[in-house]
Amino acid sequence: VQSPATERVAERHTGQGRKRSLRQKLAPWLFVLPFFTLYLLFLAYPAIRVCYLSFTNSDIAGQGHFIGLENYFTLFHDGDFWASVIHTGYFVLLTVVPNTLVGFILALLVVRQKRLRLFVLGCFFLPYILPVSVVYDTATWVLDPNFGIVNLLAGTNISWFQDPALAMPAVAGVTIWWTVGLNMLLFIAGLQNIPQEYYEAAAIDGANRFHRFLSITCPLIWPVASLVLLLQLILQFKIFDQIYLLTVGGPFNSTVVVLLYMYRQGFQQGRGGYAATIALMLVLIIIAVSLIQFRVLRIKRASQ
Amino acid sequence: MKGKRFSILGALCTLFTLAMALAWVFPIYWITVTSLKTEDQTIVVPPSFFPWPPIFDAFVYVLQTSPFIRWYINTIVVSVTVTFFSVLFGLMCGYGLSQLKFVGRNLVYISILVGFMLPFSALAVPLFMMLNQFKLVNTFPGLILPQIVVPLSVIVFKQFFDDVPRDFRDAALIDGANNWRILFRIYLPLNWNITWAMAIVTFIGTWNSFFWPLIITNSTPMLTIPVGMTQIQLAYGVQFAEICATAVLASIPTAAAYILFQKRVTQGVMAVAGIK
Numbered sequence: 001v002q003s004p005a006t007e008r009v010a011e012r013h014t015g016q017g018r019k020r021s022l023r024q025k026l027a028p029w030l031f032v033l034p035f036f037t038l039y040l041l042f043l044a045y046p047a048i049r050v051c052y053l054s055f056t057n058s059d060i061a062g063q064g065h066f067i068g069l070e071n072y073f074t075l076f077h078d079g080d081f082w083a084s085v086i087h088t089g090y091f092v093l094l095t096v097v098p099n100t101l102v103g104f105i106l107a108l109l110v111v112r113q114k115r116l117r118l119f120v121l122g123c124f125f126l127p128y129i130l131p132v133s134v135v136y137d138t139a140t141w142v143l144d145p146n147f148g149i150v151n152l153l154a155g156t157n158i159s160w161f162q163d164p165a166l167a168m169p170a171v172a173g174v175t176i177w178w179t180v181g182l183n184m185l186l187f188i189a190g191l192q193n194i195p196q197e198y199y200e201a202a203a204i205d206g207a208n209r210f211h212r213f214l215s216i217t218c219p220l221i222w223p224v225a226s227l228v229l230l231l232q233l234i235l236q237f238k239i240f241d242q243i244y245l246l247t248v249g250g251p252f253n254s255t256v257v258v259l260l261y262m263y264r265q266g267f268q269q270g271r272g273g274y275a276a277t278i279a280l281m282l283v284l285i286i287i288a289v290s291l292i293q294f295r296v297l298r299i300k301r302a303s304q
Numbered sequence: 305m306k307g308k309r310f311s312i313l314g315a316l317c318t319l320f321t322l323a324m325a326l327a328w329v330f331p332i333y334w335i336t337v338t339s340l341k342t343e344d345q346t347i348v349v350p351p352s353f354f355p356w357p358p359i360f361d362a363f364v365y366v367l368q369t370s371p372f373i374r375w376y377i378n379t380i381v382v383s384v385t386v387t388f389f390s391v392l393f394g395l396m397c398g399y400g401l402s403q404l405k406f407v408g409r410n411l412v413y414i415s416i417l418v419g420f421m422l423p424f425s426a427l428a429v430p431l432f433m434m435l436n437q438f439k440l441v442n443t444f445p446g447l448i449l450p451q452i453v454v455p456l457s458v459i460v461f462k463q464f465f466d467d468v469p470r471d472f473r474d475a476a477l478i479d480g481a482n483n484w485r486i487l488f489r490i491y492l493p494l495n496w497n498i499t500w501a502m503a504i505v506t507f508i509g510t511w512n513s514f515f516w517p518l519i520i521t522n523s524t525p526m527l528t529i530p531v532g533m534t535q536i537q538l539a540y541g542v543q544f545a546e547i548c549a550t551a552v553l554a555s556i557p558t559a560a561a562y563i564l565f566q567k568r569v570t571q572g573v574m575a576v577a578g579i580k
Contacts, residue, residue, distance in 0.1 A: 138332065
């Protein structure tokens with residue numbers, strides 16, 4: 001927002017004349033257009049096209065014609081799709097709350113430290129900056145059934161990613177190890193924003209540590225916690241990379257998640273229109289669940 | 305009495321924190337150590353935790369028998385280009401939306417906010433079709449262009465520019481500076497920390513990106529490190545030292561960026577999550 005005074009000063013310095021003022025009107029666009037053009041091309045246009053594609057029987061090259069709601073009917077009766085929704089939901093359940101909780105606990109541990117602080121913070125955060133393929137290599141080596149250090153130390157022979165009961169929890173565990181550092185950082189920032197005086201005042205009033213934690217830390221960290229929960233929820237619904245690498249959807253398709261199903265339908269079976277329908281459903285699910293969570297968390301906050 | 309109990313509890317807590325931290329990085333330590341063993345040493349029971357002398361055979365083998373160096377160059381080209389343009393365009397667009405008055409500004413800003421909420425992976429199918437039509441599959445532009453569009457960096461820069469006191473810009477306008485000068489001589493230096501933080505975070509993110517390179521490339525010479533290295537594992541089968549060596553090589557740039565600029569990385573990931 002420009003103040004009138006500045007406007008006048010600017011005008012005086014750039015001269016008047018109609019041509020000049022037109023140029024001045026267009027000048028702001030030069031700042032915005034480089035990004036906005038790419039945005040329209042590579043984000044807005046695909047977003048519109050994905051909707052249109054869901055009404056066509058396009059192949060992955062984009063060749064096809066309009067078929068109305070057929071993809072949606074197919075999707076509705078597609079057991080594999082609903083199975084992938086359930087697997088995604090299972091993964092979300094295994095990661096969203098645990099990842100938030102572990103992040104909070106690690107933050108509580110880290111903020112207590114003084115001299116060791118940078119070191120322990122670095123240790124917990126370091127996995128977050130690794131590429132998913134390195135996480136995959138690390139997990140397969142550390143958790144190898146025969147020579148992996150975890151099984152050696154425990155004296156077991158567990159094939160973490162091949163056991164139908166263990167595969168999804170194992171992927172969730174690896175995900176938490178990999179990404180919890182970010183949640184921890186957000187919680188640390190939140191904890192540091194709680195004024196120290198509150199704790200001192202409560203201590204003078206005779207509140208013990210447990211009470212101070214329950215009645216000061218918990219309510220004041222809640223806004224950060226609800227932010228982390230929402231970020232996590234949106235993120236974990238988009239699970240693809242770890243599954244694609246660690247379990248490839250197996251064993252017996254027990255870990256095929258929505259995006260992996262979309263990838264297989266679109267890029268391996270060449271069903272572009274159907275894959276677009278799956279993608280659109282995922283977006284709708286994410287929006288719906290975020291809205292529900294948003295409401296639930298707000299109500300909780302209001303009742304406190 | 306109370307003070308003593310407190311300090312014992314504190315010491316136990318510190319000890320626990322330290323143990324947790326070491327356990328957390330142990331897998332990273334473990335792949336690094338394994339990469340410095342011979343293939344035979346990796347499967348010796350009980351395993352050696354401090355192999356001495358370190359052996360670099362696995363690294364030599366990986367570099368000689370796979371297109372690892374080519375993939376490295378690809379990934380550097382993609383990450384540096386994406387970082388440069390997404391920060392530059394983010395700065396410019398953020399400045400425009402924050403400081404300049406023009407018709408349609410709110411529309412642009414709202415559409416960028418909406419774009420921020422769209423999951424990129426859901427757009428993969430139409431994006432691939434479009435780039436396929438432009439013959440950009442297996443090319444650098446195909447890898448780079450969609451990754452430059454990071455609505456979040458525009459939003460972050462706009463928010464930071466909103467906080468710059470008006471007097472700076474007014475004074476510069478009176479001195480006859482144009483907006484380009486104001487952006488690059490005043491707003492950028494004032495927000496140097498966040499710009500640097502965004503650049504490092506974008507670099508790490510692009511270096512690590514997996515989903516888009518997986519879709520837009522399939523010819524071996526055009527792969528990036530994260531996608532290419534998974535092919536090495538398929539090719540080697542069970543060759544732990546070599547797999548660990550590829551993992552170590554792949555992590556060097558991002559790990560170095562984090563260790564050198566720990567504070568900036570922290571600032572960057574927090575800004576991206578919406579906390580200044």
